Every structure is written in C-alpha cells, then in structure tokens.
Amino acid sequence: KAGVTQTPRYLIKTRGQQVTLSCSPISGHRSVSWYQQTPGQGLQFLFEYFSETQRNKGNFPGRFSGRQFSNSRSEMNVSTLELGDSALYLCASSSLGGEAEAFFGQGTRLTVV
Amino acid sequence: DQQVKQNSPSLSVQEGRISILNCDYTNSMFDYFLWYKKYPAEGPTFLISISSIKDKNEDGRFTVFLNKSAKHLSLHIVPSQPGDSAVYFCAGLISGGYQKVTFGTGTKLQVIP
Numbered sequence: 001k002a003g004v005t006q007t008p009r010y011l012i013k014t015r016g017q018q019v020t021l022s023c024s025p026i027s028g029h030r031s032v033s034w035y036q037q038t039p040g041q042g043l044q045f046l047f048e049y050f051s052e053t054q055r056n057k058g059n060f061p062g063r064f065s066g067r068q069f070s071n072s073r074s075e076m077n078v079s080t081l082e083l084g085d086s087a088l089y090l091c092a093s094s095s096l097g098g099e100a101e102a103f104f105g106q107g108t109r110l111t112v113v
Numbered sequence: 114d115q116q117v118k119q120n121s122p123s124l125s126v127q128e129g130r131i132s133i134l135n136c137d138y139t140n141s142m143f144d145y146f147l148w149y150k151k152y153p154a155e156g157p158t159f160l161i162s163i164s165s166i167k168d169k170n171e172d173g174r175f176t177v178f179l180n181k182s183a184k185h186l187s188l189h190i191v192p193s194q195p196g197d198s199a200v201y202f203c204a205g206l207i208s209g210g211y212q213k214v215t216f217g218t219g220t221k222l223q224v225i226p
Contacts, residue, residue, distance in 0.1 A: 042202070
C-alpha cells in the first residue's frame with residue numbers, strides 16, 4: 001500500500017510569490033491534514049479536509065488556504081509569501097477509524113528568500 | 114497557548130538503558146494521546162497511542178503511561194538503541210468525527226552507543 005506522497009519535496013520561492021503544495025493520501029483515506037513545522041514552533045496544525053470539505057482550521061492567516069478533490073488528493077496554497085513562511089510542510093492522512101492514527105508524508109521543504 | 118508541552122528539548126541516554134520522555138497537556142478534551150518519532154528530513158512516524166480511559170499501553174520496547182489527574186504522560190523505551198535517536202513528538206487528539214492533532218514541540222533523544 002503506497003504511503004502519503006507530497007510534491008514537490010523542495011521548493012525555493014521569493015517573497016511575494018505564491019506556492020501550491022500537493023498531497024496524495026493513502027488509498028482509502030478520506031481525511032487530509034496539513035501541518036507546518038518550524039524549529040521554534042514545532043508542528044502546528046493548518047487545516048483538515050474530509051470529503052472535499054474543510055472541517056478544521058488552525059490559527060494561520062488567510063494567505064494559507066487549501067482544498068481537497070474528489071479523489072481525496074489535497075492542495076495547499078500560500079499567497080504573498082513571507083520569509084517566515086519558510087518551513088517544512090507536512091501532510092497527514094487518516095481513515096478516521098479507531099484510535100485515528102495519522103500517517104505523514106515526507107513533507108515539502110519551502111524556503112522563501 | 115501551548116496545549117501540549119514537552120519541557121525537555123533534548124535527552125541523552127546510554128544504549129541499553131531506559132529512555133523516559135515526558136509530556137504535559139492542558140486540554141481536558143483530548144481523548145487520545147499519540148507519540149511520533151521523526152528523523153531529519155522525514156515526516157513523523159506513528160509510534161504508539163493511548164486512550165484517555167487507559168493508564169498504560171505497551172508495544173514491544175515502547176510503553177506509554179498516562180496520568181490523567183496530573184495531565185501528564187510519558188513514553189518509556191527499554192532498552193534504548195542507537196536507532197532510537199530521533200525527535201519524539203507527543204500529541205493530543207480530539208476525536209468524534211474530525212481529526213485534529215495538537216503536537217508538542219518535541220524532544221530530541223540521543224542514544225549513545
């Protein structure tokens with residue numbers, strides 16, 4: 001069974017640009033969550049999608065947005081990039097069953113210069 | 114407001130000895146707690162979880178203890194191995210139809226051969 005796939009793995013953008021990150025969950029998983037990891041803040045929850053609907057949102061500005069497609073693949077978009085957006089962005093998928101363990105992808109390393 | 118706290122940013126343990134990683138939380142709504150292990154440049158890997166109605170869960174060398182009255186949990190690794198060297202994240206989960214996981218800032222474990 002293929003794991004969670006995130007593309008691209010690495011990305012360099014300049015301030016003011018926008019970026020789109022992609023996440024393909026484990027087959028059959030309908031929940032996709034996005035997290036930002038920075039050295040100082042650890043892992044912070046961005047948002048969660050289930051069946052194309054955003055069900056939960058963390059405390060991030062509106063520049064951070066996402067969507068989920070009918071095949072459960074998800075994209076995350078960050079507009080008007082700032083230097084502080086440099087981070088590892090992780091996607092996790094879950095089937096929502098039982099103890100609801102989430103499986104993570106390898107992440108996309110975004111560097112804003 | 115850091116709902117999940119890992120107050121020790123790092124820990125060094127001799128190979129073969131016990132590693133104890135601690136975690137405190139403030140949100141009484143968490144009904145599951147999870148531990149993740151993360152190597153550099155990889156996404157977190159699920160290790161072990163515990164339901165809030167239990168006080169202990171064991172899986173091989175890993176045991177998680179939960180003290181609800183103290184809002185404290187700990188992960189014990191016995192015996193510790195060099196391959197256990199990684200960053201360990203504690204997380205709280207509120208289930209019941211959606212998937213939101215709140216992570217601590219992590220503890221870097223170094224197992225010395």
